[in-house]
Amino acid sequence: MSPVAPDPIRVLLYSHDSVGLGHIRRNLALAHALSGQLPRLTGREVTGMLVTGVEHGVELHPPAGFDVVGLPGVRKAGGGYRPRHVQVPMADLTDLRGGMLRAVVRGFGPDLVVVDRHAFGVDGELRGALQDLRERRPETTVVLGLREVLDEPEAVAREWARLGDLSRVRALFDEVWVYGDERVHDIRRSGELPAELHDLVHYTGYLATGRHWVPEQEPTPQPYLLTMVGGGSDGMALCRTAAAAPVPAGYRHVVVTGPQMAGPAHREIERLAGPRTRVVTSVPDGLATIRGARAVVAMAGYNTVNEVMSTRTPALLVPRELPRKEQLIRAESLARAGAADLIRQEDLTPGRLGAWLAGAVHRTQPRSGLNLRGLAGVARRAAHLTGSRALTKEYSVVAG
Numbered sequence: 001m002s003p004v005a006p007d008p009i010r011v012l013l014y015s016h017d018s019v020g021l022g023h024i025r026r027n028l029a030l031a032h033a034l035s036g037q038l039p040r041l042t043g044r045e046v047t048g049m050l051v052t053g054v055e056h057g058v059e060l061h062p063p064a065g066f067d068v069v070g071l072p073g074v075r076k077a078g079g080g081y082r083p084r085h086v087q088v089p090m091a092d093l094t095d096l097r098g099g100m101l102r103a104v105v106r107g108f109g110p111d112l113v114v115v116d117r118h119a120f121g122v123d124g125e126l127r128g129a130l131q132d133l134r135e136r137r138p139e140t141t142v143v144l145g146l147r148e149v150l151d152e153p154e155a156v157a158r159e160w161a162r163l164g165d166l167s168r169v170r171a172l173f174d175e176v177w178v179y180g181d182e183r184v185h186d187i188r189r190s191g192e193l194p195a196e197l198h199d200l201v202h203y204t205g206y207l208a209t210g211r212h213w214v215p216e217q218e219p220t221p222q223p224y225l226l227t228m229v230g231g232g233s234d235g236m237a238l239c240r241t242a243a244a245a246p247v248p249a250g251y252r253h254v255v256v257t258g259p260q261m262a263g264p265a266h267r268e269i270e271r272l273a274g275p276r277t278r279v280v281t282s283v284p285d286g287l288a289t290i291r292g293a294r295a296v297v298a299m300a301g302y303n304t305v306n307e308v309m310s311t312r313t314p315a316l317l318v319p320r321e322l323p324r325k326e327q328l329i330r331a332e333s334l335a336r337a338g339a340a341d342l343i344r345q346e347d348l349t350p351g352r353l354g355a356w357l358a359g360a361v362h363r364t365q366p367r368s369g370l371n372l373r374g375l376a377g378v379a380r381r382a383a384h385l386t387g388s389r390a391l392t393k394e395y396s397v398v399a400g
Helices: 022-042 090-108 127-136 153-162 167-172 195-200 236-244 263-272 286-292 302-309 326-336 350-360 374-385
Strands: 009-015 046-052 066-070 074-077 080-083 112-116 141-147 175-179 201-203 224-228 252-256 277-280 296-298 315-317
Touching: 009 022, 009 090, 022 046, 022 112, 022 141, 022 302, 022 374, 046 090, 074 090, 080 090, 090 127, 112 127, 127 141, 127 167, 167 195, 175 195, 175 374, 195 201, 224 236, 224 286, 236 252, 236 263, 236 277, 236 350, 252 286, 263 277, 286 302, 296 302, 296 350, 302 315, 302 326, 315 326, 315 350
Parallel strands: 009 046, 009 112, 046 066, 112 141, 141 175, 175 201, 224 252, 224 296, 252 277, 296 315
Antiparallel strands: 074 080
16 A cells, blocks of 8 residues: 555644735745745645735735635724724624634644734734634644844834733744844844743744745846835835936836825826836736846835845835834844945935936845845744654755
8 A cells, every 4th residue: 555645734824914015925935935845844745824814906826735814904093903994893803803713723723823923913813713722732833923123122012011921922832933134133132022032032034035936927128127115005205206216327217116005196106207217006026026127226124125135136225214113123234234225215315316226237235144044944943843854954044
Protein backbone atom coordinates (compact mmCIF):
# COMPACT_ATOMS: atom_id res chain seq x y z
CA MET A 1 0.00 0.00 0.00
CA SER A 2 1.10 3.56 -0.69
CA PRO A 3 1.88 5.57 2.44
CA VAL A 4 -0.91 7.88 3.53
CA ALA A 5 -0.06 11.55 2.95
CA PRO A 6 0.09 13.52 6.19
CA ASP A 7 -2.66 16.01 6.89
CA PRO A 8 -1.95 19.52 5.64
CA ILE A 9 -0.90 22.21 8.07
CA ARG A 10 -3.88 24.45 8.71
CA VAL A 11 -3.04 28.15 8.92
CA LEU A 12 -5.44 30.95 9.86
CA LEU A 13 -4.43 34.58 9.29
CA TYR A 14 -6.62 37.28 10.84
CA SER A 15 -6.64 41.00 10.11
CA HIS A 16 -9.29 43.45 11.29
CA ASP A 17 -8.94 45.91 8.33
CA SER A 18 -10.58 49.25 9.02
CA VAL A 19 -8.46 51.67 6.97
CA GLY A 20 -6.36 50.95 3.91
CA LEU A 21 -5.07 47.62 2.66
CA GLY A 22 -1.95 47.24 4.80
CA HIS A 23 -3.13 44.48 7.13
CA ILE A 24 -4.54 42.17 4.46
CA ARG A 25 -1.58 42.78 2.14
CA ARG A 26 0.78 41.73 4.93
CA ASN A 27 -1.23 38.59 5.58
CA LEU A 28 -1.40 37.80 1.87
CA ALA A 29 2.39 37.99 1.70
CA LEU A 30 2.60 35.60 4.66
CA ALA A 31 0.07 33.23 3.08
CA HIS A 32 2.06 32.99 -0.15
CA ALA A 33 5.31 32.46 1.75
CA LEU A 34 3.88 29.73 3.99
CA SER A 35 2.14 28.02 1.10
CA GLY A 36 5.31 28.01 -0.97
CA GLN A 37 7.89 27.16 1.70
CA LEU A 38 6.29 25.06 4.44
CA PRO A 39 5.85 21.93 2.27
CA ARG A 40 9.61 21.86 1.64
CA LEU A 41 10.41 22.53 5.30
CA THR A 42 7.93 20.09 6.86
CA GLY A 43 6.96 17.54 4.22
CA ARG A 44 3.32 18.62 4.62
CA GLU A 45 1.08 20.64 2.38
CA VAL A 46 -0.55 23.85 3.61
CA THR A 47 -4.14 25.00 3.59
CA GLY A 48 -5.47 28.16 5.11
CA MET A 49 -8.00 30.86 5.79
CA LEU A 50 -7.51 34.60 5.35
CA VAL A 51 -10.00 36.34 7.63
CA THR A 52 -10.38 39.99 6.70
CA GLY A 53 -12.66 42.99 6.99
CA VAL A 54 -11.25 44.59 3.83
CA GLU A 55 -13.51 46.81 1.71
CA HIS A 56 -15.55 44.66 -0.65
CA GLY A 57 -14.68 45.14 -4.29
CA VAL A 58 -10.94 44.90 -3.60
CA GLU A 59 -9.53 41.96 -5.54
CA LEU A 60 -7.43 39.57 -3.48
CA HIS A 61 -5.19 36.84 -4.84
CA PRO A 62 -4.67 34.17 -2.17
CA PRO A 63 -2.41 31.19 -2.89
CA ALA A 64 -3.76 27.81 -3.88
CA GLY A 65 -5.24 26.01 -0.90
CA PHE A 66 -6.32 29.23 0.84
CA ASP A 67 -9.79 30.70 1.10
CA VAL A 68 -10.97 34.16 2.17
CA VAL A 69 -13.56 34.89 4.85
CA GLY A 70 -14.94 38.42 4.66
CA LEU A 71 -16.14 40.09 7.86
CA PRO A 72 -18.69 42.93 7.76
CA GLY A 73 -16.67 46.12 7.41
CA VAL A 74 -15.75 48.67 10.07
CA ARG A 75 -14.19 52.12 9.86
CA LYS A 76 -12.47 54.40 12.31
CA ALA A 77 -14.56 57.26 13.65
CA GLY A 78 -14.40 59.49 16.71
CA GLY A 79 -11.50 57.65 18.30
CA GLY A 80 -13.19 54.26 17.94
CA TYR A 81 -14.84 52.07 15.33
CA ARG A 82 -18.16 52.28 13.49
CA PRO A 83 -19.87 50.01 10.93
CA ARG A 84 -18.61 50.79 7.45
CA HIS A 85 -21.86 50.00 5.64
CA VAL A 86 -24.62 48.35 7.68
CA GLN A 87 -26.78 50.62 9.83
CA VAL A 88 -26.68 48.85 13.18
CA PRO A 89 -25.15 49.73 16.57
CA MET A 90 -21.43 48.97 16.73
CA ALA A 91 -21.99 46.59 19.64
CA ASP A 92 -24.28 44.48 17.45
CA LEU A 93 -21.74 44.41 14.64
CA THR A 94 -18.96 43.43 17.05
CA ASP A 95 -21.12 40.56 18.31
CA LEU A 96 -21.77 39.47 14.72
CA ARG A 97 -18.10 39.59 13.73
CA GLY A 98 -17.14 37.83 16.96
CA GLY A 99 -19.65 35.04 16.30
CA MET A 100 -18.29 34.59 12.78
CA LEU A 101 -14.75 34.40 14.11
CA ARG A 102 -15.65 31.77 16.71
CA ALA A 103 -17.40 29.68 14.05
CA VAL A 104 -14.50 29.90 11.60
CA VAL A 105 -11.84 29.09 14.20
CA ARG A 106 -13.85 26.22 15.67
CA GLY A 107 -14.81 24.75 12.30
CA PHE A 108 -11.41 25.09 10.67
CA GLY A 109 -9.34 23.84 13.60
CA PRO A 110 -6.07 25.59 12.73
CA ASP A 111 -2.60 24.42 13.68
CA LEU A 112 -1.24 27.96 13.47
CA VAL A 113 -3.04 31.28 13.96
CA VAL A 114 -1.36 34.59 13.13
CA VAL A 115 -3.16 37.73 14.34
CA ASP A 116 -2.09 40.93 12.61
CA ARG A 117 -1.35 43.90 14.88
CA HIS A 118 -4.40 43.95 17.21
CA ALA A 119 -4.26 41.08 19.67
CA PHE A 120 -8.00 40.84 20.33
CA GLY A 121 -9.29 42.55 17.18
CA VAL A 122 -11.85 45.32 16.95
CA ASP A 123 -13.40 45.99 20.37
CA GLY A 124 -12.25 42.57 21.59
CA GLU A 125 -14.09 40.65 18.87
CA LEU A 126 -11.38 37.96 18.62
CA ARG A 127 -10.93 37.24 22.33
CA GLY A 128 -13.76 34.70 22.57
CA ALA A 129 -12.53 32.76 19.54
CA LEU A 130 -9.00 32.56 20.95
CA GLN A 131 -10.21 31.50 24.39
CA ASP A 132 -12.36 28.80 22.78
CA LEU A 133 -9.38 27.66 20.71
CA ARG A 134 -7.16 27.39 23.81
CA GLU A 135 -9.72 25.14 25.48
CA ARG A 136 -10.49 22.95 22.47
CA ARG A 137 -7.09 22.82 20.75
CA PRO A 138 -4.38 23.73 23.26
CA GLU A 139 -1.76 22.37 20.83
CA THR A 140 -2.49 25.18 18.34
CA THR A 141 0.22 27.83 18.13
CA VAL A 142 -1.11 31.40 18.29
CA VAL A 143 1.13 34.27 17.20
CA LEU A 144 0.74 38.04 17.37
CA GLY A 145 2.35 39.56 14.28
CA LEU A 146 3.57 43.16 14.56
CA ARG A 147 5.05 45.52 12.02
CA GLU A 148 8.45 46.85 13.05
CA VAL A 149 7.08 50.28 14.05
CA LEU A 150 3.84 50.70 16.00
CA ASP A 151 3.60 54.39 16.94
CA GLU A 152 4.85 56.89 19.49
CA PRO A 153 5.37 55.03 22.80
CA GLU A 154 2.76 57.12 24.61
CA ALA A 155 0.07 56.32 22.04
CA VAL A 156 0.94 52.63 21.96
CA ALA A 157 0.92 52.45 25.75
CA ARG A 158 -2.72 53.54 25.73
CA GLU A 159 -3.54 50.75 23.28
CA TRP A 160 -1.85 48.12 25.40
CA ALA A 161 -3.62 49.48 28.50
CA ARG A 162 -6.99 48.97 26.83
CA LEU A 163 -6.24 45.23 26.63
CA GLY A 164 -6.18 45.06 30.42
CA ASP A 165 -3.95 42.66 32.32
CA LEU A 166 -1.23 41.54 29.89
CA SER A 167 -1.23 38.10 31.50
CA ARG A 168 -4.34 37.56 29.36
CA VAL A 169 -2.26 38.20 26.25
CA ARG A 170 0.40 35.78 27.45
CA ALA A 171 -2.28 33.16 28.13
CA LEU A 172 -3.58 33.29 24.56
CA PHE A 173 -0.41 33.96 22.53
CA ASP A 174 2.67 31.79 22.28
CA GLU A 175 4.94 34.20 20.40
CA VAL A 176 5.19 37.75 19.06
CA TRP A 177 6.67 38.04 15.57
CA VAL A 178 8.08 41.44 14.68
CA TYR A 179 8.41 41.93 10.93
CA GLY A 180 11.58 43.99 10.86
CA ASP A 181 15.28 44.32 11.62
CA GLU A 182 15.96 45.15 15.26
CA ARG A 183 19.17 46.97 14.26
CA VAL A 184 17.08 49.54 12.38
CA HIS A 185 14.27 49.90 14.93
CA ASP A 186 13.66 47.83 18.05
CA ILE A 187 10.20 48.19 19.62
CA ARG A 188 11.51 46.75 22.88
CA ARG A 189 14.03 49.55 23.29
CA SER A 190 11.74 52.28 21.95
CA GLY A 191 9.06 51.53 24.54
CA GLU A 192 6.43 50.41 22.02
CA LEU A 193 6.19 46.89 23.45
CA PRO A 194 5.50 46.26 27.17
CA ALA A 195 8.35 44.60 29.04
CA GLU A 196 5.97 41.78 30.05
CA LEU A 197 5.98 40.56 26.44
CA HIS A 198 9.66 40.97 25.54
CA ASP A 199 10.52 37.30 26.05
CA LEU A 200 7.90 36.28 23.45
CA VAL A 201 9.52 38.31 20.67
CA HIS A 202 11.11 36.84 17.56
CA TYR A 203 12.40 39.29 14.95
CA THR A 204 11.80 37.79 11.52
CA GLY A 205 13.34 40.45 9.27
CA TYR A 206 11.43 42.74 6.90
CA LEU A 207 8.84 40.96 4.75
CA ALA A 208 10.62 42.11 1.60
CA THR A 209 12.62 39.52 -0.34
CA GLY A 210 10.56 36.75 -1.92
CA ARG A 211 7.22 38.54 -2.10
CA HIS A 212 4.73 37.01 -4.49
CA TRP A 213 4.34 39.07 -7.65
CA VAL A 214 2.97 38.72 -11.16
CA PRO A 215 4.93 40.24 -14.07
CA GLU A 216 3.01 42.97 -15.86
CA GLN A 217 0.96 41.70 -18.78
CA GLU A 218 0.95 45.16 -20.35
CA PRO A 219 4.24 46.73 -19.21
CA THR A 220 4.25 50.45 -18.48
CA PRO A 221 6.09 52.33 -21.24
CA GLN A 222 9.77 52.55 -20.34
CA PRO A 223 11.49 54.28 -18.72
CA TYR A 224 9.17 55.52 -15.99
CA LEU A 225 9.07 56.97 -12.47
CA LEU A 226 6.44 55.95 -9.95
CA THR A 227 4.44 57.55 -7.16
CA MET A 228 2.25 55.29 -4.99
CA VAL A 229 0.09 56.00 -1.93
CA GLY A 230 -1.17 52.56 -0.93
CA GLY A 231 -4.95 52.34 -0.71
CA GLY A 232 -5.16 56.07 -1.35
CA SER A 233 -7.60 57.12 1.35
CA ASP A 234 -4.97 59.45 2.85
CA GLY A 235 -2.75 60.07 -0.17
CA MET A 236 -4.33 63.17 -1.72
CA ALA A 237 -1.61 65.64 -0.72
CA LEU A 238 1.27 63.56 -2.05
CA CYS A 239 -0.55 62.72 -5.30
CA ARG A 240 -1.36 66.39 -5.88
CA THR A 241 2.30 67.37 -5.52
CA ALA A 242 3.51 64.43 -7.62
CA ALA A 243 1.13 65.20 -10.47
CA ALA A 244 2.41 68.78 -10.66
CA ALA A 245 6.11 67.88 -10.37
CA PRO A 246 8.36 68.36 -13.41
CA VAL A 247 9.37 65.08 -15.06
CA PRO A 248 12.99 64.53 -16.13
CA ALA A 249 13.54 64.48 -19.90
CA GLY A 250 13.17 61.02 -21.40
CA TYR A 251 10.94 59.70 -18.63
CA ARG A 252 7.26 59.27 -17.88
CA HIS A 253 5.74 59.57 -14.41
CA VAL A 254 3.04 57.15 -13.27
CA VAL A 255 0.96 58.32 -10.28
CA VAL A 256 -1.16 55.57 -8.68
CA THR A 257 -3.88 57.15 -6.54
CA GLY A 258 -5.14 53.88 -5.02
CA PRO A 259 -8.53 52.12 -5.11
CA GLN A 260 -9.77 53.88 -1.96
CA MET A 261 -9.24 57.46 -3.13
CA ALA A 262 -12.57 59.18 -3.78
CA GLY A 263 -13.51 59.74 -7.41
CA PRO A 264 -13.53 63.57 -7.27
CA ALA A 265 -10.06 63.56 -5.69
CA HIS A 266 -8.71 61.23 -8.37
CA ARG A 267 -10.13 63.47 -11.11
CA GLU A 268 -8.48 66.50 -9.53
CA ILE A 269 -5.13 64.71 -9.66
CA GLU A 270 -5.74 63.95 -13.34
CA ARG A 271 -6.37 67.64 -14.06
CA LEU A 272 -3.09 68.62 -12.39
CA ALA A 273 -1.02 66.13 -14.36
CA GLY A 274 1.29 67.30 -17.12
CA PRO A 275 1.62 65.64 -20.55
CA ARG A 276 4.25 63.12 -19.37
CA THR A 277 2.41 62.17 -16.17
CA ARG A 278 -0.14 59.37 -16.23
CA VAL A 279 -2.63 59.07 -13.37
CA VAL A 280 -4.23 55.67 -12.68
CA THR A 281 -6.41 54.30 -9.91
CA SER A 282 -4.51 51.04 -9.52
CA VAL A 283 -2.09 48.65 -11.18
CA PRO A 284 -2.45 44.87 -11.55
CA ASP A 285 0.54 44.16 -9.30
CA GLY A 286 2.21 46.86 -7.25
CA LEU A 287 5.49 45.01 -6.82
CA ALA A 288 5.79 44.37 -10.56
CA THR A 289 5.28 48.09 -11.18
CA ILE A 290 7.87 49.00 -8.53
CA ARG A 291 10.40 46.58 -10.03
CA GLY A 292 10.10 48.29 -13.41
CA ALA A 293 10.45 51.86 -12.13
CA ARG A 294 13.67 53.91 -12.16
CA ALA A 295 12.68 55.75 -8.96
CA VAL A 296 9.80 55.48 -6.49
CA VAL A 297 8.03 58.12 -4.40
CA ALA A 298 5.73 56.76 -1.72
CA MET A 299 4.24 57.28 1.67
CA ALA A 300 5.87 55.12 4.33
CA GLY A 301 3.30 52.39 4.86
CA TYR A 302 4.80 49.05 5.80
CA ASN A 303 3.95 47.03 2.70
CA THR A 304 4.94 49.55 0.07
CA VAL A 305 8.22 50.19 1.88
CA ASN A 306 8.97 46.46 1.96
CA GLU A 307 8.20 46.06 -1.72
CA VAL A 308 10.56 48.92 -2.53
CA MET A 309 13.28 47.51 -0.27
CA SER A 310 13.24 44.25 -2.21
CA THR A 311 14.82 46.24 -5.07
CA ARG A 312 17.79 48.59 -5.51
CA THR A 313 15.46 51.33 -6.77
CA PRO A 314 15.94 54.77 -5.19
CA ALA A 315 13.03 55.62 -2.90
CA LEU A 316 11.76 58.91 -1.51
CA LEU A 317 9.47 58.49 1.49
CA VAL A 318 6.91 61.21 2.27
CA PRO A 319 5.27 59.83 5.42
CA ARG A 320 1.83 60.50 6.78
CA GLU A 321 2.15 62.06 10.24
CA LEU A 322 -1.45 62.02 11.46
CA PRO A 323 -3.24 60.45 13.24
CA ARG A 324 -0.18 58.24 13.89
CA LYS A 325 3.55 58.91 13.80
CA GLU A 326 4.26 55.32 12.68
CA GLN A 327 5.16 56.25 9.09
CA LEU A 328 7.41 59.11 10.16
CA ILE A 329 9.29 56.89 12.63
CA ARG A 330 9.74 54.24 9.92
CA ALA A 331 10.92 56.75 7.33
CA GLU A 332 13.41 58.35 9.74
CA SER A 333 14.79 54.94 10.74
CA LEU A 334 15.27 53.83 7.14
CA ALA A 335 16.79 57.18 6.16
CA ARG A 336 19.36 56.81 8.95
CA ALA A 337 20.15 53.33 7.65
CA GLY A 338 20.62 54.67 4.11
CA ALA A 339 17.78 52.54 2.75
CA ALA A 340 15.55 55.45 1.64
CA ASP A 341 15.44 59.22 1.37
CA LEU A 342 13.00 61.35 3.38
CA ILE A 343 11.15 64.59 2.77
CA ARG A 344 8.38 65.54 5.17
CA GLN A 345 5.04 66.49 3.68
CA GLU A 346 5.25 70.07 4.94
CA ASP A 347 8.56 70.54 3.08
CA LEU A 348 7.52 68.92 -0.20
CA THR A 349 6.87 71.05 -3.30
CA PRO A 350 6.54 70.08 -6.97
CA GLY A 351 9.92 71.67 -7.64
CA ARG A 352 11.70 69.82 -4.84
CA LEU A 353 10.12 66.54 -5.87
CA GLY A 354 11.13 67.12 -9.49
CA ALA A 355 14.72 67.79 -8.41
CA TRP A 356 14.82 64.56 -6.41
CA LEU A 357 13.48 62.58 -9.40
CA ALA A 358 16.05 64.13 -11.71
CA GLY A 359 18.88 62.98 -9.45
CA ALA A 360 17.44 59.58 -8.54
CA VAL A 361 17.35 58.27 -12.11
CA HIS A 362 21.16 58.29 -12.20
CA ARG A 363 21.77 56.07 -9.17
CA THR A 364 20.70 52.97 -7.27
CA GLN A 365 20.05 52.54 -3.54
CA PRO A 366 21.51 49.22 -2.26
CA ARG A 367 19.96 47.82 0.91
CA SER A 368 22.16 44.75 1.38
CA GLY A 369 22.95 45.54 5.01
CA LEU A 370 19.37 45.00 6.17
CA ASN A 371 17.64 41.77 7.10
CA LEU A 372 15.11 41.63 4.27
CA ARG A 373 14.35 37.90 4.37
CA GLY A 374 11.48 37.99 6.82
CA LEU A 375 9.20 35.82 4.69
CA ALA A 376 11.76 33.02 4.81
CA GLY A 377 12.23 33.70 8.52
CA VAL A 378 8.48 33.39 9.13
CA ALA A 379 8.33 30.12 7.20
CA ARG A 380 11.19 28.63 9.21
CA ARG A 381 9.64 29.74 12.48
CA ALA A 382 6.26 28.32 11.47
CA ALA A 383 7.91 25.06 10.47
CA HIS A 384 9.57 24.81 13.86
CA LEU A 385 6.34 25.55 15.70
CA THR A 386 4.28 23.06 13.72
CA GLY A 387 6.70 20.18 14.30
CA SER A 388 8.97 20.33 11.27
CA ARG A 389 11.62 17.84 10.37
CA ALA A 390 15.19 18.94 11.05
CA LEU A 391 16.66 21.29 8.51
CA THR A 392 20.01 20.42 7.01
CA LYS A 393 21.07 23.86 5.84
CA GLU A 394 21.98 26.82 7.95
CA TYR A 395 19.81 29.88 7.24
CA SER A 396 21.40 33.30 6.83
CA VAL A 397 19.15 36.02 8.24
CA VAL A 398 21.03 38.85 6.61
CA ALA A 399 20.16 39.45 2.96
CA GLY A 400 23.09 39.54 0.60
